Amino acid sequence: MDNKPNLNSIKPAAFAGMMGRRLKAIATSSAAPVRDLYDYPANRLARELHPSKQYLRVAAIEAHSDDMKTYTLVPDKEKGTAALAWFSAGQYLVIALKVGGKACSRPYSISSSPAETLEGRYRLTIKRVADGTVSNHILDTWTVGTSVLASAPMGDFTYEPLRDAKTVVGVAGGSGITPFYAFAKAIAEGEEDFNLTILYGSRTLEDAVFSEEIKALAAACPRLRLVNVLSDVSKKPKDAEKGFITAALIKKYAPENEPYSVFLCGPQAMYNFVDKELEGLGLRRKFIRHELFGEYFHPENDAAYPENVAESFQLTVRIAGKSQTVACPRDTSLLRAMEAAGINAPADCRSGRCGWCHSQLISGEVFVPASVDGRRQADKLYGYIHPCCTFPLSDVVIDVPPLPYK
Amino acid sequence: MNQYDVIVVGAGNGGLVAACSVAKAGYKTLLLEKHNLPGGCATSFVRGRFEFEAALHELCDTSTSPEADSVKKIFERLGVSVPLESEETLFRAVCPGEDGFDVRLRTGYDNFLADMEAAVPGCHDSVKALLDLNNVLDDAQDYMAGGSMNPAVLISKYPDFVRAASSSTDQVMNALGIPKKAQQILATYWGYLGVPTDDLNCLHYLSLLAAFVNSAPTMPRHRSHELSLDLVRVFQENGGEIRYNSEVTRFLYDKGACVGVAAGGDVFYAKKIVSNIIPNNVFNRSPADAVGKRDRKLANARELGMTFITFYIGLDAPMEELGIDDYSVFIMNDPDNRKQYNHRLDFGMYVVNCLNKVLPNASPEGTSMLFFTLPIMPGDLPEDLTAQTYKKFKNEFAEKYIRDYERVMGVQIMDHIEELVIATPVTFARYLATPDGCIYGYSNARWDSVVARTVAEPMELRIPNLYFCGGHSVRGDGYPSAYITGAMAADKVIKALKEGK
Incomplete structure (x- = not known):
């Protein structure tokens, strides 16, 4: 008699029944097309909270002064945005537009309250800044009716009750x-x-x-x-x-x-x-x-910036297999150099934090100011960068993800 | 220009291994990824001065132990080289109450048995019999790896394999006479597979348990993002081309065979397509007549598998100061895992990991990180959840569980929270684009166990030129399963290409 623990009480023949149950389950199920992804509640809510884009229209403009205006933005239903995405107070929208035919984008804090999205409006308050390409362009050109392309609300400058003081x-x-x-x-x-x-x-x-x-x-x-x-x-x-x-x-x-x-x-x-x-x-x-630090200028003032850096370099940008070489002065971020050359590259926070511009450094030396280096540790080991806060120290080749198509 | 030998759709763990494998075999390969990062779940994110691991609890089958098997072999074959740190304690299982337990189990066959015997005196021999069963399974799997799966041969030559393969984990533990409390402790890993052990296929569970017992669990030094980037390195060094922000929106067919995909406003053609994305999404992006009736019925019959609510917490005090001792703690409110499952939204069972135990420098000096994982099922979120109530729901949920953790473990962390990110199935639906934010695809419950999937594989998902890998595939949940099915899909693709099929 075998006293060792054993499986003898289980009949091996049950194995044969296993496939029968599977075949029956399949045979008795529907042959209709599978359920649409956005028919699932979690996917629907995810899309509602984080639409890939929001098509908006300027509905009203309030001028606080010549240099500061508040724009009321409403959903552009004709272009496919039926309702505005909800947000947490403190978040921003990234506005994408073209200035002089060149694509660029900037983050702007939402100055309206979350409850106002239910009434169909966001408000952005924009101030003129010296050399502020995008802000100044908005102040000079947006009128009632202007179409505006915005991101979903983003950013983590929000109040978190389990983290922050009362x-x-x-x-x-x-x-x-x-x-x-x-x-x-x-x-x-x-x-x-x-x-x-x-x-x-x-x-x-x-x-x-x-x-x-x-x-x-x-x-x-x-x-x-x-x-x-x-x-x-x-x-x-x-x-x-x-x-x-x-x-x-x-x-x-x-x-x-x-x-x-x-x-x-x-x-x-x-x-x-x-x-x-x-x-x-x-x-x-x-x-x-x-809140976001904003774009980093004058890397040469950073204590860690190396000596004897040449004035300007060649930046070669590969996007989706196509390559282009542009000039990049040493005090210009790789992102700015791309934008100046008319290259439409991903960029949201422009402060090194959100990671949307995450790109691969193929060759060359770069400088990333430590205070705005929001990369993952492995990114640094494997040569990945955030072009929005990366400056050239030599000729540089980078591979940049294309903007999502849609 | 847009013609490839192989296109891999999705750069998750399975897609990355599949892409690396076919590229290494010399095939012109394109890897398309919808996100701007590789890895799928295998990623990390930065908040303030913390870099949080998004998903990985630990790798198994990777350590230097001679017992380590599949994942280690895949990494070695591909030339994946990432420093891994190992952890000796598999987990601490804490179930407060009279019938409860508080046990730490170590990796290593002898250690594990000694710890089980100490926790439940008299259980040694029956637990040993369970672990030893794994050897029988290995033999049978070697037989099946030869490509044959004759049930009659299996039943006569490998009866215990057949018994384990067609039984629930509880059935086998009962047959072996494992004491009840020992069964409850041994069942702890059910939370990684999302199916309670009265239903969970024993062969599946045993292979997971044995992997942890036989080789120490490990963690990459710089989060699983490092694993993903190393796989991308291997892929690129072998001539592979990866394209981010390029979601495949359509699968293209010719005479019933998959011949290409549309992504990013372009079309790409290949002799073979490997999908790391779940069949449901492939079917929804294919013309109706491309998917066979049986496969459509299969997809409709299947239940979606486990998903999670997770909290990523950065604390402004070191773990020692807070009294946190363990890397991995499973906290249960009932010793019975079916009850844990039934009460999964009400403290049934959750896992809390402190990465600093394995990687002391995982966060800056004077800080530590906690990662809460609550296994839940698709459809568990409140039906009335809206965009407006979502944040409050998340915070209330997190507060409840953090308080419970503090109570059970006798620690105080709430006042030390410097960063807190809460993810739910909505988060996973956003980043993974899986139905209802399921993590691994389909549930391994009832008729859809990994054994049933394996046996049925030759009959299912028969679209010519199209192969699948990932958690939704034959091996079920987990990083190793995704890696292994990626390698399996690549092997099939390479074989077919060599044979000119």
């Missing part, structure tokens, strides 16, 4: 107020659940667009507060601060005995200044969140 001190500079306007509305509408005190830096009160609107929201919503911080005034105005957004000022408006998060959105000079100030506050890193 109170956020917002540091806004110039047009960096736009996501905070969306946050403020979302809080007032009950969509977001946190306290927000915005320190809004501008030269004068006249420059501080949306101040009145946000103050009006705050008047009815005790969770909101806006403090103007004015740099170009001779003395401290009533109900506002004079000077810059310093550590002392943040401390003055932050809660005293509880944690708070600091959210920053503004020009690079503001980040550089306020980041230094924040060092003195001893905040944990998790409580400091930045």
Whole structure:
């Protein structure tokens, strides 16, 4: 007798029945075409949240000044966008257009609230900037009725309740107020659940667009507060601060005995200044969140930039098997060089973060500033780059994914 | 110009291995990928100062152990060379409560048996019998690898193989007299296959269990994105051409045979097409008359397999400081895995991985990362979920499970969350474009076990020139299965091309 554990109690003949069950299951099922992918709820919701493109139209324009306008964008049903994608306050749209026949794109924070998408509108507030090819083009050419090609909402400058403190001190500079306007509305509408005190830096009160609107929201919503911080005034105005957004000022408006998060959105000079100030506050890193840095200029000023780099190089771009060689000055990102040559390459955040421009470096030496190097570790090992924040140090050959066709 | 020997559709794990294999055999190969990255699930993403592994829990069959088999051989044959770090503890299984357990099992035949015996005294011999059954299976599989599958021969020569192949895991464990608690612990990996062990094919489960017992689980040093990029390197070094952002929107046919695809506004032709994408998507992109009635009925009969809710968490404290000791912890609210499955949206069973245990430098100094995996099924998301309620749903779900993890493990992590990304079937539907965001394709439950798939393979999915690989194929779920079916599809393609078919 065999006392070892064994399988003798199982009949091997059951094997034969296995195929019978399969054949029966197949025989009794429908021969109709298989279910459409977007008939499945998860796929439908994924497409609703992240459409590959949104076709929009300018429905209204509000001029805050000659140099700053808010555009109301509505779905262009004729082109196939029936409804706007939902978003989280703080997210942006990437607008793709052509300037002088050359394709380019820029991210713009949505200044409307998520609830407004249900009413069929996004609002983008755009400010004129020196050498701002796209922004200036928009301000000069968009009229009511203009067709606009936009991405789905994207970006992670959002409030996350399991991560962020219950109170956020917002540091806004110039047009960096736009996501905070969306946050403020979302809080007032009950969509977001946190306290927000915005320190809004501008030269004068006249420059501080949306101040009145946000103050009006705050008047009815005790969770909101806006403090103007004015740099170009001779003395401290009533109900506002004079000077810059310093550590002392943040401390003055932050809660005293509880944690708070600091959210920053503004020009690079503001980040550089306020980041230094924040060092003195001893905040944990998790409580400091930045919106996109924006495009990186002047790599030569970076401490890690090598010496004796030539003025300009040849950039060879391969897309879908076709090759083209263009000039790329050393202080120009590979993406900018492609755009200048009329090459339509993928680009969304333009800040090294979103990864949409992910491309393969075939040959050549490049410089990627560490502060905007959002690549995966293996990307660095295997020679993959984000052209939006990569600069040539020699002649360079890259392979760039084509833009998706559709 | 657009004529190739082979076109591979989809650069997931299976597609990458298939593409590398045929390119290495000297065939002009085009690999088309809808995303702008290779790898499919085998990828990673950066948030703040963390780079999160998107999908991989661990590789099996890759270590330096002489027992390591299939995946190691595939990597060696292709010249895939990625530094892998191994982990000695397979998992810790924690089931609170009187009938529960808290067990760590180590890799290695003797260690595993010793740990099982320590956890459930008296179980050693019966558990050993289960592990030893794997040798019988290997012999039978060698026989079948010769291309023959005569049931009569199998039944007479390999009776235990036939028994395991046609039984559920529970049936076999019961027959061997494995004590109940030992069965419950041994069943822990059911969560990787999505089918409770009262239904899960024993041969399938045993091959997974044996792979982990026989060779240490490993992780690539720089997330599975590194594996994907190394496969792309091999592919390109062998003359392969990969095209990203190029979703195949149509499969093209001539006289009933698949002859090409449309992608990115172009058409491409090839003698053979390998699809790493699920047959459902291929059928939907093919003319109705190209797909045989039997294959359509098969696709309609099949149930979609497991999907996940996952949380990727960056913590601003090291694991030691937080009291996290393990790489892989399976937390269960009931020792019975059928009940875990039934309560899968209510703490039934979930896995929490801390990559820093295997790779101390996986995140910056003073930080650590956690990866929560909740196995769920397509259709489990609330029916009333909308774009507007989605984020709240995700956050409430994550909070619930993080609190449960804190309670069960006696740790505190909530206040240390520096980054948090929550993925659901909607996320997987977005990135993988599979029906309802299923990860591996079809469920391995009931009549669609890997054994049934293998036996039926010669009769199914018979579109001329078209081959399939990936989790939806004959080997079922997991990275190794995808790699193996990629290699199998390539072997068939190469054989057919050599024979001029």
